[in-house]
Amino acid sequence: MGFWNFVLNFWTELGAWVGNVLSGWGLPPWAVNLIADVLGVLVLVVIGVAAVLIFTPMERKVIARMQDRPGPNRVWPYGLLQAIPDAIKMLTKEDIVPEKADRQLHMLAPILVVIPSLLVYAVLPWGPRIIGQDLNVGVLYIVAISTIHILAVLIAAWGSDNKFALLSAFRVVNQLLAYEVPMILSILAVVLFTKTMSTQGIVEAQTLPYFLVMPIAGFVFLVCALAETNRSPNDLLEADSELVAGYMVEYSGMKFAMFFIAEYVNMFASAILLSTLFLGGYKFFGLENAAPVLTPFIVFGKASFVIFLMLWFRATFPRMRFDHLVGFSWKFLVPLSLVNLILAGIAVKIPVADPRWEPWVQGGVMAIASLVIIAATAWILNRTARKLEGAPALKRIVAAER
């Protein structure tokens, strides 16, 4: 049984084994911890970077497939390793810095972009005890750290001293700010149910995946995640037709790559976060207890599914105009998430005698209420749309076209 146990709890066993080896070497305990930490960090960073390598070609393949074209297929079989030549290209391209720009700031921006995206991985849960560091304020940590990304954008724009960069920076920042609020509110709804902010705790509490319990929060979080990573419908940033490459216009070479890496690491992190909060994290119908060794793969599976969704969105949805984008957040998402929060507040307070049945009952009530709300919003949207149709402005436009 030792072997199965070893296999099943492979990851925890691995950790323990490394610890024993180091202490075996006669290192003082703090050194042991330190090294263990460093190894843990390295593992997480590798996962992050690997995500970039995996998802870049995946994205290009998926979108190509959706647009009925083959996508990169030269490198290795089916272009799967397309990422490596890109990486090499990035490394070797010349780095140009506009002479009037502030050199230090120009250098600082790419660094600052990557740091937050990496730091997020510290808190993401891969298994029952397989996590970088389970902080009490886990979710808040993630949100806090992701704000640095906004600063990086501003610094990049300011550093490159380019009008387009500045304009796009303002827009991107506003977009980020706008979508951060509903994201936080939806996270709050989750935290209400899980009664704790630590990501590990959240997964433990999810007997029923919260996407079913509160689809609204799930939907809002998904949209915000997309906005945060400047993808899909709101990928205004590198919309070629709009503002060239936005604030990255003056960057080339590795600095540009940095932005690129940061974006993908961020995307993967938000995917994992979404799956943790709403898709049950590493839970898979009890599999995580049975074979703890598989939990990371469960998480990876769910995350890749989410990323697939994102790519899908990118391929299908047209790009939104900036003010619609921001307006959509403030005028639709924020009220919606507030309502959802209040609803969650009420649901959690429903008194249930048997603690075992509590999540199911409250979850059920919440789910039903959410459906009702969704129906209501749909009806309201329909009505306003009809009203707009009748609106004179719209009529004029239609008449003009005809």
Added chain:
Amino acid sequence: MTEFFFNLTWLIPLFPLASFAIIVLWTNRNRLLSTWIAWIGIGLAWILGWAILFLAWGHSSELTPPTHGYPVPLYSIPTGTTELQLGFQVDTLTGLMLFMVPFVCLMIFIYSKGYMNYGRENVDPRYSRFFAYISLFACGMLGLVISDNFVTLLIFWEVMGLCSYLLIGFWFDKSYSDPKRITPKQAGLKAFLTTRIGDVIMLAGMLLLYSQVKTLTFREIFSEETLHHLATTYAFPGMPWATLCAILIFGGAVGKSAQFPLHVWLPDAMEGPTPVSALIHAATMVSAGVYLVARSFPLFVAVEGGVQLAVVAFIGAFTALFSSTIAVAQNDIKRVLAYSTVSQLGYMIAALGIGAYVAAVFHLITHAFFKALLFLGSGSVIHGVEHGHHETHHGSHGHEFDANDMMNMGGLLQRMPVTGWTFIIGALALTGIFPWAGFWSKDEILADAWNAFQHGGHFGVSSGWAFFVWLFLTLAAFLTAFYTGRQIFLTFAGTPRTEAARHAPESVPSMTWPLIILAGFATFLGLFGTPWANQFYQLIGQKAEVLGEHLPHGEFNPLVAGISTVVALSGWFIAWLIYGREPLTNPVDPLEKRLGRLYIWLKNKWYFDELYMNYIVHPSVRLAQACFAFDDKLVIDPLVDAFGRFGRWLSEWLKDAVDIPIVDGIVNGVGSVTAKFGEFMRATQTGKVQNYLLVAAVTVLLLLVLFVVRA
């Protein structure tokens, strides 16, 4: 019961006062109503008066003057620490006066309705005002009579003075062509001023008395110890207080009762309407002086053989003789009576002077009745003659016809029988013929004088003085009889000398009835005072223990009675000789031929008027003008100017010395200081936020350091 009525004495003067007020305020327009209100007022006073009178007589034993009056406290004036008690009292003396005064007033009120021609076209335009004045006068007299202290006495004394002035000058718009004749207005003023001189003297006496005794009520003054105190203490060497005060108070009596030096106003007071003369200048007011001396008699006798009795006696006797001589030469019917009144008052004062207290009061009462009768009679005569004059000379007011002049009368007995006979009764009473009142009262005075001469007078009166008084009074009696007879024969006997006299009608009944009643009294009143049953002595003489030994009892003295009767009859006979034998036709007085220059001297009233006018009035006027001139030119004007100049100079100096440098200086100074301070503070407001922040930080720092240092 008696206390109840005695407590109502204060109502007596109030009734006529009320009627005066009502007439003046409301019923001024309605003559009938005014008359009736006046009558009711004096009627009520008369009834209440006689009720109190008879009750007083009932208790005469306890209520003898001068100290045992029943007090009716009225009011107390706080004078600093002490208080001056004013009030009324009832005793036998007031009782006597209450017997005479209201009754005579009532008779005169009724008489004056007719006299004022009520109901006829020539009714006096100021008819109701006359009644108001006489009601006020009645109130004054009644008040004086019942007052128990000098202050209320003085108050009512002055009210009477005022009324006499108003009533004498009643026809103030009448003026005579002959400038020498005195107009009513001037007569009123003259009466008022001369009585005022007397009043001032009396007031001085009262004040000195008060300074010594600290009270003015009769009861306290005439008590044993105060009299002794007054008698023994000396104002200045040789003059004890009692004598000094007595003489001064006697001055008031002289003024009011028109005695020797101040008698000039009474004859001229005849310018007023006759009822006034009767009321004021015969019965009541003039007798007030005598009543005053009677009331304060203990003061006069406080010093044994004091000079004050001598003064009183001499003045009284001399006035009696002197005025009777003037009366002889008067043609005006009312002036004769006026002078006879002065002489009779002289009788009373003389009687008091020789201590004949009871006789004086007795004569006062009787004289009031028959003198009122005589005056009303003369009034009726004048009224008739005037009426006759109007009858004959319709509307022709050519030369002035003087209804008063006896020369225009004559033979009126047939024309006016009732007036005539009542007038004759009055004359008989006046001259002291046997059964009439005058005989008893005048005789009692002469008897007392004679007794005083024979056995030495009471109260230290020297027998010499007594003889002097007796002599003068007897001569006066002779002259009284003479001029009264003259008057009777001139007016009633003989034939009417003028048309007016020939047509003079008898007066209306409302005038004749009072005459008859008064005539009745004139005859029977004397019987009360007969020596054998002298009621007056019972009433007021008995218990005057304060007066030391008994008052002269006045037993009948046949010698004196005989002499006086002989004298009176001889007076009548001579008058008959001159005037009665053949009726006088021409308006020239036969006496003038006999006496010649003496007659003119007497006719001009011994030139006393001119004397006073030249040696008193004119010099004082000149003195006043001189003072005014001096005062105005030399003292006041320069003083005022000086003040003016000084004021201007001061303000000028102030302006330069104080105002400019100091006040302006301060004001500007304050202004500039604030401005500079403002300027300085402005610098701190730089408008830069950080300066303020720095200041705030510095202060925090200082506080912190302070905290640290202190901790």
Added chain:
Amino acid sequence: MLSDYHFIGVFVLVAIAFPFLALGIAWLLRPKKPNPVKTAIYECGLETIGDAWVRFRAQYYIYALIFVAFDVEAVFLFPWAVAYHRVGLWALAEVFLFLGILTIGLVYAWRKGALRWQ
């Protein structure tokens, strides 16, 4: 509890080291041939006009304002969310009031057209 953050500390250091490492490697490998054209500011090939000043729209600032307001609100709500199971229902009412007041602000901005993009 503090020990948790050792890991975070290490992670921060590594996270900072990684980009430097990457840029360092790139810095080693890449050619350096600057010339004026390359270093000019890229503006669709045109010469840049004026300095890099762009007309700042107040609108951006207003969105930031609203973000700040709701961000602070979120900070208040986190502890509430965590402690929600231990406090009574009235906590919900209080938060409801809390959110209501803030949404007044949002509604105001909305009605005033501050959210509208001129």
Added chain:
Amino acid sequence: MNVSQGVFILLSAVVLIGAAGVVLHRNLFRAALFLILSFVGVSGLYILLEAELLAMVQLLLYVGAIAILIVFAIMVSRQLMSPQFRDRNEQWVGGLLVAVVLFAVLAFILLQVNWPTAEAAVPEDAIAQLGQALVEGDQFVLPFEVASVLLMVALVGAVIIAREK
């Protein structure tokens, strides 16, 4: 001198240097960056003080909201910030003096006073306790509600002021 004291010194150095940068640096944007650096340093201090919620709030609010506002403001008024003229007004000497003296006095006081410190472990459910404190009826519910009113008012006010007519 154990590990956390070392870390404390490191972090406070970061904070103070950042603050100095904010105050001294001519270029306002650089000053803003230094400000952000000092905010992060302060957040680290909070973690050292085991107030992890506050650390995250510090990061979220200061770095995420206020710093951005400041940078926005700087960008708005940026073309004036020509770095050449000294960004210091004439009363800087006074300011410096006051600051130094104030620091001296404060330091003196702080070292004098013996604070009633007491060793205690931070409870596990510190955050839940804080949540309860914020909402509990008898504790800090009023500041909680007033804070929302404050925010609303600030929001409305700022919107009115900043709006272009």
Added chain:
Amino acid sequence: MQVPLSWYLIVAAALFCIGLYGALSRRNAIGILMGVELMLNSVNINLLAFWRHIEVARGTLTGQVFAIIVITVAAAEAAVGLALIISAYRHRKTVDVEDMDLMKL
């Protein structure tokens, strides 16, 4: 709790004084605002230091709540302050505090 309380207080005091100097001497309005933010941060450090060293033993949480409130106030202040600065800049094209002295007498 190896780090004693006074260290924190000293650091906070230093930060406060630096912030004060910044507020007092900076010519640019935003510079002043940054100085004020620093001062507020030092206050927060103090609060939490006191909370950690004193209040934890007593179980009360006023330090932390106060810190949060201070942060909210700082946020509100920054928001309104910067709005003012921006509108001032828009009207008078300057952010230099020296020029803004209309309140001068």
